Amino acid sequence: MNIKKYGQWILLLVILLVSFKAITFTRDLALANYFLHSNKEKAAAYMYRILCDKPFLYRGLRDYQKTLVDNLIVKKAIYARYRDNKNIFDILSRDSKELTVEYFKTLYRDNFYLQYLFPPAPTLPNWKNLDTVSLELLTDKTLNPVSLSLWEKVKPTVDGEFAANLADYCRWQGNTELAEHLGKDFAMAKPIPNPGSPTGRESSKHLLKSLRKKKNLTIDDLQEIRPGSEDFNDMGAFKKKWQFFYISGSKDMRVASFTMGLDGAGENRCLRLMGFFAGSADGKTKSRARGGAMCKEKLSLPRGYYLLSFDYLTVTAREKPSFYLWKGISEVFLPPTGGGWKKVVYFLNNSTGGFTVIKPIFRMWGTGTVLIDNVYFAAITKPTFNFNRTALLYTSRWE
Amino acid sequence: MSRNIKIIVLLTLCVGIGLVNVFLMPPFMNPDEIQHFLFSANYAYAGDHGRLKDLEIRVVQLLKDYRWFHFIGVGPGWENIENLKDVNFLNHFTMKKYTISKSYFHYIYGKVLRLTGIRDPLIAFYFLRLLSFFIYLAIFFLSFVFYKKYFPAHWYYLLASQLLIYQLATILNSVNCDVLLTLLGMLFFTFAYRFMAVPHEGTPKPENHENSATKAPRHQESFCNKPLSVPLCLRAFVAIFLVLISALASLVKTGGILFFLYFFILLLFKYGVNRKSLKWLILGVFLFVIVFSWFNYWFPERFFKLYGVIFLKLRAITGVAAVGAGGGGDIGAVANIGFFDSIVDSFYFYTGWMGFKLSGAWYWVLKFFLLMAVIGVIVMVCMKKTAGRRWLVYGLVLIVVQSLATRFYYGSGLMAQGRYLYPLLIPIVMLIYKGLNSMEVFLKLKRNYLVISYILFLVLFFVMALSRVISVFYLEIASPHVGL
Numbered sequence: 001m002n003i004k005k006y007g008q009w010i011l012l013l014v015i016l017l018v019s020f021k022a023i024t025f026t027r028d029l030a031l032a033n034y035f036l037h038s039n040k041e042k043a044a045a046y047m048y049r050i051l052c053d054k055p056f057l058y059r060g061l062r063d064y065q066k067t068l069v070d071n072l073i074v075k076k077a078i079y080a081r082y083r084d085n086k087n088i089f090d091i092l093s094r095d096s097k098e099l100t101v102e103y104f105k106t107l108y109r110d111n112f113y114l115q116y117l118f119p120p121a122p123t124l125p126n127w128k129n130l131d132t133v134s135l136e137l138l139t140d141k142t143l144n145p146v147s148l149s150l151w152e153k154v155k156p157t158v159d160g161e162f163a164a165n166l167a168d169y170c171r172w173q174g175n176t177e178l179a180e181h182l183g184k185d186f187a188m189a190k191p192i193p194n195p196g197s198p199t200g201r202e203s204s205k206h207l208l209k210s211l212r213k214k215k216n217l218t219i220d221d222l223q224e225i226r227p228g229s230e231d232f233n234d235m236g237a238f239k240k241k242w243q244f245f246y247i248s249g250s251k252d253m254r255v256a257s258f259t260m261g262l263d264g265a266g267e268n269r270c271l272r273l274m275g276f277f278a279g280s281a282d283g284k285t286k287s288r289a290r291g292g293a294m295c296k297e298k299l300s301l302p303r304g305y306y307l308l309s310f311d312y313l314t315v316t317a318r319e320k321p322s323f324y325l326w327k328g329i330s331e332v333f334l335p336p337t338g339g340g341w342k343k344v345v346y347f348l349n350n351s352t353g354g355f356t357v358i359k360p361i362f363r364m365w366g367t368g369t370v371l372i373d374n375v376y377f378a379a380i381t382k383p384t385f386n387f388n389r390t391a392l393l394y395t396s397r398w399e
Numbered sequence: 400m401s402r403n404i405k406i407i408v409l410l411t412l413c414v415g416i417g418l419v420n421v422f423l424m425p426p427f428m429n430p431d432e433i434q435h436f437l438f439s440a441n442y443a444y445a446g447d448h449g450r451l452k453d454l455e456i457r458v459v460q461l462l463k464d465y466r467w468f469h470f471i472g473v474g475p476g477w478e479n480i481e482n483l484k485d486v487n488f489l490n491h492f493t494m495k496k497y498t499i500s501k502s503y504f505h506y507i508y509g510k511v512l513r514l515t516g517i518r519d520p521l522i523a524f525y526f527l528r529l530l531s532f533f534i535y536l537a538i539f540f541l542s543f544v545f546y547k548k549y550f551p552a553h554w555y556y557l558l559a560s561q562l563l564i565y566q567l568a569t570i571l572n573s574v575n576c577d578v579l580l581t582l583l584g585m586l587f588f589t590f591a592y593r594f595m596a597v598p599h600e601g602t603p604k605p606e607n608h609e610n611s612a613t614k615a616p617r618h619q620e621s622f623c624n625k626p627l628s629v630p631l632c633l634r635a636f637v638a639i640f641l642v643l644i645s646a647l648a649s650l651v652k653t654g655g656i657l658f659f660l661y662f663f664i665l666l667l668f669k670y671g672v673n674r675k676s677l678k679w680l681i682l683g684v685f686l687f688v689i690v691f692s693w694f695n696y697w698f699p700e701r702f703f704k705l706y707g708v709i710f711l712k713l714r715a716i717t718g719v720a721a722v723g724a725g726g727g728g729d730i731g732a733v734a735n736i737g738f739f740d741s742i743v744d745s746f747y748f749y750t751g752w753m754g755f756k757l758s759g760a761w762y763w764v765l766k767f768f769l770l771m772a773v774i775g776v777i778v779m780v781c782m783k784k785t786a787g788r789r790w791l792v793y794g795l796v797l798i799v800v801q802s803l804a805t806r807f808y809y810g811s812g813l814m815a816q817g818r819y820l821y822p823l824l825i826p827i828v829m830l831i832y833k834g835l836n837s838m839e840v841f842l843k844l845k846r847n848y849l850v851i852s853y854i855l856f857l858v859l860f861f862v863m864a865l866s867r868v869i870s871v872f873y874l875e876i877a878s879p880h881v882g883l
Contacts, residue, residue, distance in 0.1 A: 015689055022692035026702075029695055033706035037714065050699065060700050064707075 025053055036064060044068030048076065055096035067132075073099070074108055074133050081117045082146050089118075112150050113137055127154040128162050128277040130257040138166070139173035148181055155185060161367065165276050168315075168369060172263055172272065211307075211345075222307065222378040225299055232262055232269050232373060242271075245361060246291030255279035258291025258364075263371065270373035271362065273321070278366045290322075292363025293372075301355050305380040306348040308360070311373045313341045319368035325358040332393055341373075347380075347392040354390075405555045406543075413539045413562055419865070420572035421528045425465045425872050426521065428751050429573035430818070433462070435505065436524055436574045437483070442509020443523070450518075455483055457520045470872070471752040503650040503701070504576040527574045534578050535571040538824075541585045545825065549592065553832070556850050561828045563857035565748045565864040570818045576652040577818050583651065584822025587644045587658060591665050592825070594637045595790055638686050641665070646694035649705055654819060656705050657804055661797055662687060668793045712807055742802055743769065746817025748864045755871050757863055765860070768853045772834030779837045791833060794826030 032046035047061050047069045061069055073092070080086040092099035101118050108114050110129040115121040130138075137143055155163075163182055170179035211217040232238055246258045256278045263272040271293055278289040312321060314336040324331045325348070334344060360377070364370045427433040437458065444450045459480060462468060468477035473486070480486060508527055517523045542561055546554035561567070570577050641662050648655030666687075670680035695702045741749075744762050749755070756762075776791055798820065805819045820827060835849040842849075 012685065016685075019689045019692055022696040023688065025699070026692040026695035029699055029703055030706050033703060034710050036707070036710070053696075054699055057699055057703075060703065 021053075025050070032061075040065060040068050044072050048072040051092070055092045055094075055099055058092075058096050058099055070104070070107060071131075071133050074104055074111065074114055075136065077101075077104070078113045078117060078133070078137065082143065087118070108133065112154050113146070116150050116153065117146075126277070126279070127157050128257070129255065129279065130166075130276050132259075135169070135257075135259055138170055138178065139175050141175055141177065144175070144178050147178055151182060162276060165274065165367060165369065169259070169274060169276075172261075217307075217380065221380055221382040223381050224376070224378045225306075226377070232271050232375075233267055235262060235269075238262055238271075241296055242293045243296050244291070245294035245363070247289065256289030256291065258289075260291070260293045268373075270371045273362065273364050273370045273372070275319075275364055275367040275369075288365075290363045290365040292361055294361040295359055298357040298359045299377070301350055301358050302379075303351055303353040305383045306350060307378045307380055308344075308346040308348065308376070310344050310362075310375040311341050312344060313337050313339065313371040315339060315369040318366075319370055320365040321370040321372075322363055322365065324361045324363065326355055328355060329358070329390060332391070341371075345394040347387065349387060349390050349392075409543075409555065409558055409562065413536065416562065416568045417532045417535050417572050420568050421525070421532050423865075423868060423872075424569060424573070424750075425467075425470075426461060426524050427458075427465065427467050428470060428872070429569060429575060430752055432574050433458070433467075435508075435576065436527060438502070438505035439508035439512060439527060439574065440520070440523065442506050443512035445509075454520055459483060461521060471754060502576060502652060503698075504579050504652065507579070508574070524574065528572060531574060531578045532572050534582055535568070538571060538582050538585050541582075541589065542825070542828075545585075545589050545592070550832075553847070553850075556847065556854060557828050557832050559854050560831065560850075560857060561824060563854065563861050564746070565861050566746060566750065566817065567821060567824070569750055570821065577821055579651045580648055580655055581821040581824060583644050583648045583655070583658070584824060587641060587648070587661065588823070588825035590637055590641055590644070591661070591793075592790065594641065594665065595669055595793070638666075638683050639690060642687050642690040646690060648822070650694075650698055650701050653705060653708050654804070654808075655822075656709065657801060658822070659687070659691065660800060664793065664796060664800070668789050715807075738806055739802070741815045742805075742817045742820070744817065745815040746820055747860065748867075749815050749817070750864070750868055751871070755867060757860070757867060761860055761863060764856060768835070768849075768856065769831065771838050771849065772831045775834030775837035775841065776830055778841055779833060790826075791830065794823070794830050797823055797826055798830075 028046045028049045032043050032050060035043035035046065044065055047065060051058055051061065051069070051073070058069070073088075077088045080088045087101065089099060089101040089104065093101075105114060105118060105122070108131060109122055110126050111131055111134050112121075112125070112127050113134060115125060138147060163185070167179040167183040170176070170182060211222075244258075244260050246256065257276040258274065259276075260271065260273045262269050264270055273292050275289075275291060308323075308325075312334060314321060317336045317338040319336045320333060321336070322331050322333045323344075323346075329348070332346065334342075360375075362370075362372050362375075427436065437454075440454055441451065444454065459482070463478065463480075468480070468486075508530065511530060512523055512527060515526060517526055539558070539562065543554070543558055546557040550557055567581075571581060642659075645655070645658035645662050648658040663684075666680055666683040670676035670683065740762075743766060744756060747762070747765055748757060776795065780788055780791055780795075782788075801820055801823055805816055809816065831853070832850060835853055836847070839847060839849050
């Protein structure tokens, strides 16, 4: 046996094995940065792995992706506590003094999972202010026992509307068992229309027919500008082109709770926006919090007239849906539909070239549920009509 | 001139030029010197917020006293500036105790400053410049050793042509990351030259050349080319050292990450062309991965920042998600000849905060010499029997890579950053010398007339540059009549 020959290979193998941790760490470090701008969830997952090795990096990494990294830490801590009765904060705080349970409990003041699993619970929490971590954990069926036991503690402080919204959210996310329990003790609002059914929604063909009838516009007069996955049937395209966007009305960004995603299946998939809680900012009488879906890319807007059309539905008559295009173009508030679909036809006048781009945002103010579908955005190449205002809006009057 | 006299003359010149640059250039007038000083001071006085605040006030006052704002071209109103954050191009500076983007250049300079206990900002600043001066001496000592070993017949030509680059002397005697990066570049290329096993200029040929060429190894002095039975760890030593230098370079400055690229290109030049050497190429990559990974593990903040810069610029270049990518990515603009122009100008002399130059004719003469050198190198590369041909091509490739990387980093703006080529000092000086030498052979000149003319011109250029600095900063033509 050639000892020298095999010795060389053994030496290389030993070096490789000893360095394995450093190599995987390097991979995580590079990938965390690579996904930082394209896929924040993935980036946060890699950052979490980095932090498991080097918790002291938390101070540096939070400059890049604080919320997502924090979310991951809290989520992992909750799972570790529930499944293995471990406190990962004890481990993390050995290397980084900041990563204590108290620090995260202050950050996630209204997260009932964190607060009850790591007692004591705070004195004045607002359990309705659901954060991303809570919303994610509520969808996990394996956590249902703990979710239900915590719900029993939280229940006295919440109202029927919140319970209905939460139950609806769990149903939407596939956790029907939890949804049934959540709604049991409250008189629930009327059932959410099944988004899988096309009832009430109109196809583009129908829109074109009515446009021809009312404005003398034909398909040849319109040049479609695709704002993204406008019929929301393609999940991949939706994730690529739309992003969650929310603003709360105070400095504390956790004062409101919104979520968005696709609902339904197949060709009848639509965009769903949900608001669970909207707190008022200090010193303000009205809630200014709003959340929704924003088109990731700006759409260029040469001079001319434009048409934006979509269908929408509000579950009750209390929601305040709206859409926003760009600075200088007034936000358009839509009337609640109370469970039925309505068509919005919106003409934008950019004949003076006042706007060069738009970035559509569909959103809602306050609580409730809004569904949106069949978004159609087109330039009107041959305007058959004139109007002096910036925009013309048709909702109920269109029909 | 005897050998000792040559050494004494060059050493005196080196010390003289260094000290002149330390004390002649007013404080903070070199590129980014103010930021580098403040970041270093941040480490020196870490934790003492009162001192740091006081430092900022004193530095602002010094900037006013030395009319820094005037020389770098800030318009009227600078007399009222009270805080550094009010200075537009210093906006990225914050007096934070901790930052993920820290450079170990600032860390080292800061810790050395802390050890001295110096508290006065101006003395601290000159102390750091003197620290750079000693590194500058080390750089020239390394150059001396390198040229002396590999070019025993004409080492003084090479050393003199390096010593007389005015901008190099200015940058290397300022408070700037480029000082340490140039030192690391010097070490890298010394070992890279060894690694590539280029035959020495003065190595005598074997007596029976034809027979020995087939039997004996071609480059007998290099242990890299010894038979395969040499233990693996010894064979890998140079490669490991090169990767270590690359890792250190990336800790010192963002641009230092390019050293890894230099290493990869070196591996390709050394092994990639020969199928038999493929296993050594793979081994080189393996070593790179190991050393690189451990550096990532030990210095994660620094490498996270470096990945950020790389991915951001790559996105800008490829046009993917350019939002927030900043400058860079202007591939088309590379074709702009002004880019190469500004690199050459600022490599030799573009002093202050890239604010003062000589008249264009001086640079045109320099460019004439450079053109001759490039033609000479091309002629040498085309001649298959040229010794060290691969090394010359390697040097040329690196210069192009470094220039393009700088271009992509800065985008289409003015790119007067010839100093970014200083880590490649050894390949550049060698290419110029070899190129001019080759032209002398081509033109059938009996002596080194071209090389000597180039060095004499550099002497003139140096004197002109020096007088330009003195005239800008110290001689003010004023009329006794106010307003004229």
